[in-house]
Amino acid sequence: MGADHRVGDVLLVSCPYTDARVTRLTRREVVVEWPWWEVDPDCDWIEWNGQVALAGDPASYDWDLELFRTEPPPRHLEVGAVCKVGIPPTVVHVMSVERMDPPLETGRLPRLETQVMVLRTGQSHDPDLEWQGYGIAPDDGIPIALDLLFRPYACLVAGDEVADAAGRAWRFDAPWDWHPFDGQEPSEPAWPLSLLTRDGRPDDAAATVVARATRSGSHEQELARWVELTQARPTRLVVVRDSARQPNR
Template sequence: MIGEPPGGFRPGDVLRISCPFTDAVVSAVHLYDVAIRWPWWQIDPESDFIQWNGDVALPLGSSLDDDRGFFTTIPDADALAAGDRCRVGIRPAIVHVMSVDHFDPPLETGRLPRSRRNLVLLRHGESEDPDAEYQGYCIDPDDDQPITAELLFRPYAFLCLDDELADSAGRAWRFIAPWNWTPFDGGTGTPAWPLTLLHREGAEPADDSIGAVTAATSTGSHADELAHWEHLTGASPPARSRVSSASR
């Protein structure tokens, strides 16, 4: 994947993804999906328990999974028959990162390369459902699929995960994720800007880091940061932050 932000991807990132349409062949057509001989991945000959056949199933329009993935075909999947040639890719789409999952050892999937991490992406307009067992679409940012990702917005881009800060009301906070702030006093709410950086990576931060956070929060508010993210994603933040953002 091209265009990874400095420091890597993180939850809350708003991305524009795409993948150039590439020639492929239809292996089979089933009731709810069409099997495409995938033009990028290779079969993992040393996979012990997953025997991948080189095909990827893309849902037909009649499938309940039709709105889950991002890859589509030209012509449309519903018009394809076994043996047809087609093109497969991703049209530009705005997504947001629900989570970044890491695997050590790499995840065995029957294909190569084995995944060391996955981005779990939600479509524009899709909010995280804390009660869903499975949600989102996984993309390996390090595999051979020529997916590009442009970072459109990173909420609290001037902070690092686990930063400790003081707000203008004198409360101390730990930054867990953009919509997940933990106050040291055990209370609720969201931090009042401007913010002062107290600790980064367990140590006293450098003066330039302190100055950058102070400058970035000299105007605006947490509510403004959230509103901009909601405008771009068409989604609501995770449920745990809806109570804390109600004060805006």
Template sequence: MMDEGDFRVGDVLSVACPFTVTRVEQGVTWDHVSVRWPWWQIDSSNEFGQWNGIVALGVGSGGGAPDVAECELFRTDPPPEQLKAGDVCRVGVPPTVVHVTAVDHHDPPLETVWLPRPTRTVTVLRRGRSYREFPDDSHLDGSGYTIHPGDGIPFAFELLMRPYASLQVGDEVADAAGRAWRFGGPWDWAAFDDEPAGAGPAWPLILLARAGTPCSAEDAEAVATSTASGSHYGTVRDWMALTEASPTP
């Protein structure tokens, strides 16, 4: 299992949450099932609003792209079509492959109507969903599902793939073709010359600078070793095979 503070854009994860007993509230509609949330606490001191302890989970087609249910990670047991208000059920997340599209840190913690307040937000897409399908860049209407690690929900994360794990955003490298690049993320490579990026950097890579300063020998060796075999194309191909999606911008 991975550290809950360790997430990067491009990561491919398996995420799960143990199924926990709860109760259906307010019935089931064509697109949502509302359940008493078994993990968060109501923040009774919040001055901006009050939460009733109920969370609505997407279960059906909203008529748009993508379907609400296809973004939702949580599931009920039994499924929503077998439930009505007052029924006892379980809610949780079966092991689900996702990829990370954004990581945000909150200091001070995010203001919410529940406790504990989130200190980070990780936005993910389920396998088979591409960020490019959602040009409005909204994380609230299907472009991604937001997870708040450490907010009381007992998520378990397993890292399946981290493309370019030895690099950090802002690193400057030279490739085997003699071109210099800036690493902005696995799918965000900027060449220092005026030529098109083309197929990306040619492996192996030489780390030139980290955080604007000359890199250490240890960091340089890690980058050289991790790119000694394979290719940028192979990394993209392997990532797409796991996610069944196009790389995020």
């Protein structure tokens, strides 16, 4: 997997099923010896025991958040049994991306450098919730595949300034997060678009790409395609958070 994930991306997530031993079962969880990570010997404040708890009750709220599944299902497992753990092909959309510098200590290796928060098909971002979504670390050693199905406004990057067909100037922050310089409604640009600046300066090559990509179609068509795939409501989200952290001690 590459590290170029963006808010609004629609992804097909999967992970090959791998053997894991069941260490504990409760009504809501199945705990397994995790087959991918290692204990971080240089982390002296978090002691990871090599185990991970997965949602085990299909009727619970956690079940819809969890991506990993066991084969056989939790109801057919017992402590000490060897099962398989993986992710069946699942469509998700990216809610936020966070990058940590230095990497975050979690008690296991690899340390967390990037976390992509995703929501399943049918789940919409709720800004009133303190925590939502499922975190995927693209470079943490788990063989997760993230296949890009659709990237709305793939020709633009956060911070681009454009002019639309009506002559209005806009700043693009995310597919559904547009800011007109005049502060007036409506809240979406009219295609085709002309790139004014990227990284604060003109970019002729990028401008050609933007003009070509928006020659046909519309903001409404981009949105309709996204909603078709995600079955979710579009919201304004955080594009990327770069976290400069002090070493965790």
